[in-house]
Each structure stands twice: as C-alpha cells, then as structure tokens.
Amino acid sequence: MVVLNGAKDCTEMKNWKSELKSGLKEKSDLESFFQVDFPQLDFKTLIPLALANKIKNAGPDSVLWKQFLPSENEKSSEGLKDPIGDEKYNRAPQLIHRYFNRALFLPTSVCPVYCRYCFRKNELGTKKLFTPDFEKTKKYLQHHPEIEELIFSGGDPFILTTDKIDFYLSNFKNLKYIRFHTRTPIILPSRFDQELLDTLKKHRENFDQISIAIHTNHIDEIDLEVEDTIKKLGSLGITLLSQTVLLKGINDDPQTLKDLFLKLSSLNIKPYYLHHPDQVKGGMHFYLPLRRGREIYLKLRDILPGWAIPQYVIESPKGGGKVPAFNPESLDFSGKLIGKSGEISFY
Numbered sequence: 176m177v178v179l180n181g182a183k184d185c186t187e188m189k190n191w192k193s194e195l196k197s198g199l200k201e202k203s204d205l206e207s208f209f210q211v212d213f214p215q216l217d218f219k220t221l222i223p224l225a226l227a228n229k230i231k232n233a234g235p236d237s238v239l240w241k242q243f244l245p246s247e248n249e250k251s252s253e254g255l256k257d258p259i260g261d262e263k264y265n266r267a268p269q270l271i272h273r274y275f276n277r278a279l280f281l282p283t284s285v286c287p288v289y290c291r292y293c294f295r296k297n298e299l300g301t302k303k304l305f306t307p308d309f310e311k312t313k314k315y316l317q318h319h320p321e322i323e324e325l326i327f328s329g330g331d332p333f334i335l336t337t338d339k340i341d342f343y344l345s346n347f348k349n350l351k352y353i354r355f356h357t358r359t360p361i362i363l364p365s366r367f368d369q370e371l372l373d374t375l376k377k378h379r380e381n382f383d384q385i386s387i388a389i390h391t392n393h394i395d396e397i398d399l400e401v402e403d404t405i406k407k408l409g410s411l412g413i414t415l416l417s418q419t420v421l422l423k424g425i426n427d428d429p430q431t432l433k434d435l436f437l438k439l440s441s442l443n444i445k446p447y448y449l450h451h452p453d454q455v456k457g458g459m460h461f462y463l464p465l466r467r468g469r470e471i472y473l474k475l476r477d478i479l480p481g482w483a484i485p486q487y488v489i490e491s492p493k494g495g496g497k498v499p500a501f502n503p504e505s506l507d508f509s510g511k512l513i514g515k516s517g518e519i520s521f522y
C-alpha cells in the first residue's frame with residue numbers, strides 16, 4: 176500500500192529500490208495521488224513515485240500523463256496480443272533468435288514503468304516468453320557462434336539487480352557486442368547508481384562494444400536529472416543510441432520529432448530507430464496509419480541534419496522482423512514490398 180502525503184518530494188526517494196517499491200500500482204493509489212478517477216483495466220500499472228510527481232506537475236494534457244496513466248481507450252478489443260510475432264523465434268529460454276548474427280535476451284518480464292502503448296502489454300508480467308533455464312540458454316549460444324550480439328530487452332533489463340547484470344555479462348564474455356534496450360534512464364534515472372555504473376565500466380573492456388538504446392518518445396521526458404544520468408553513461412565509453420515509437424497524440428508531427436532528435440544528438444545519443452507503432456490490443460488509440468507515418472518521416476528528412484535522422488522501421492505481426500517503413504519509390508527492401516499508398520504486402 177502506498178503511503179502518500181500529497182505530492183511527496185522526489186528528493187526523499189534517493190534509492191531506486193525504494194522509489195520503485197513506493198511506485199503507484201493500484202487504481203486507488205492512482206486516484207488518491209492524482210485526484211482523478213481511472214478505469215479498472217486488465218493491464219498492469221506501475222509508476223515510480225518520482226515519475227508520478229513529474230506527471231502530476233505536467234498535468235493531464237501532457238505527453239507524460241498520456242503515456243503512463245490508464246485510459247478508457249485501453250478497453251477496446253481492436254489489435255493483436257502479439258503484434259510482432261515474437262513467439263515463433265523463441266529458440267531457447269528467454270531467447271529470441273530472429274536475425275542471423277544477433278539475438279534478443281529477455282531476462283525479465285518486469286518493467287520499472289508500464290507504458291500504455293507497449294507492444295508487450297499483453298505479455299508483461301506473464302511467464303510465456305520469460306521462463307528461465309540459463310544453462311539451456313547458454314548452450315544455445317555456444318551452439319550458435321554466428322551470434323555476435325546479444326540484446327538485453329524484456330521487460331526492462333535494468334530492473335534486474337546489479338549482481339544479476341554482473342552475472343549475465345560475466346557469462347556472455349565470448350560475445351562481441353552487448354546492447355541494452357531500456358526506458359529506465361528516462362523514467363527511473365536513479366537506477367544508475369554508482370554500483371551499476373562501476374559494473375558497466377568493469378565489463379566495458381570485455382566486449383568490442385556495449386551500447387544502450389534509450390527508449391524516449393518526447394523531449395519533455397528529458398529533464399536535468401535524466402540528462403545527468405545520460406552524461407554519466409556516456410562517460411563510461413558506452414555507445415548511446417535511441418529508440419522512439421511514433422505515437423498518435425504524443426509525437427506524430429515532424430517538429431516534435433525534430434526537437435527530440437536534436438536534443439538527443441546534443442547529449443551524444445545517436446537517433447537510431449523510429450518505430451512505426453505496433454497494432455497492439457489495448458494500445459490502438461496510439462496507432463496511426465503507415466501513410467501518415469511516412470508523410471511525417473518525409474518531412475523530417477527535410478528539416479533534420481542527416482546525422483540526426485533515425486531509421487524508420489516497422490515490424491510485421493507475422494514475425495518477419497524489422498523492415499524499413501519509408502519506401503516512397505515502392506522498391507523492395509529486405510524482400511518486403513511496401514506500396515506507394517503505404518501498405519505492406521505481408522500486412
């Protein structure tokens with residue numbers, strides 16, 4: 176049960192574990208904190224207390240509120256439970272091997288926040304893809320030397336204890352590249368305490384590269400505390416990338432994205448992916464047609480410097496993996512045809 180005393184100052188919550196433990200989970204906690212009624216939903220809610228304070232200050236029309244607080248729209252039956260067809264590439268426990276030289280490692284189904292648009296929102300907190308059997312996972316990697324890069328995802332890998340991260344990195348030393356995909360630097364920057372920074376630094380020299388792809392969708396998510404964390408990560412020799420989901424009502428216009436990508440570039444984060452939203456059940460109110468996404472990206476290419484333009488990608492529910500979503504000439508990329516009117520042939 177969360178004990179709340181009005182808008183509790185986030186500086187009281189210095190430890191990331193207590194910040195998470197005090198996070199808002201129950202409908203009653205949310206209503207008491209935000210003084211607003213929320214719908215009862217099947218999807219989980221979790222908002223670390225410091226983030227809840229930021230959301231409250233930003234107000235109900237803000238992009239923070241819309242991305243993290245439950246809404247009636249989530250009751251819609253439209254959309255798919257597994258919108259990217261992950262399951263058929265689940266080759267070993269917690270491992271998705273879809274591309275030849277890299278694999279996705281899912282060490283947890285838990286996140287430090289539950290984003291309302293998440294493509295895994297029907298799986299998070301369930302055991303479907305996440306049941307561990309580490310020996311089997313290691314064996315699979317040993318038998319597949321073509322895998323050079325392991326991508327930690329989830330859930331969010333930085334929800335793991337530092338000891339656990341240390342354990343995994345120690346066990347994956349024979350791989351060349353490690354990448355983390357995470358929303359934690361944005362929504363729980365206190366997680367990057369000295370112990371975790373030291374652990375990442377210790378392992379940095381064991382790999383050709385460690386990169387962190389930071390998931391952020393809007394410049395309003397990046398305050399001074401977040402900037403400070405990003406600078407600390409950059410100082411470890413870690414390559415910083417970004418991934419952004421194009422979301423209706425959040426960032427679906429070229430200027431908003433331009434502001435975000437220039438801000439990221441100024442923090443030495445390479446804009447890496449702009450994802451077209453997945454058609455996920457409970458998140459269809461964030462969905463926009465591919466044609467609209469392509470119009471936005473076309474404009475973005477005109478107003479950003481070339482080095483700040485991310486790849487615009489889309490995933491098929493049939494599990495074909497990421498393919499370029501921008502294809503105005505209707506050329507065949509990665510074997511998939513994207514038509515001039517915006518449709519994908521296998522969609």
Ligand code: SF4
Binds near residue numbers: 286289294295299357
């Ligand atoms: S942090 Fe990532 S995986 Fe977790 S809920 Fe948000 S989008 Fe989904």
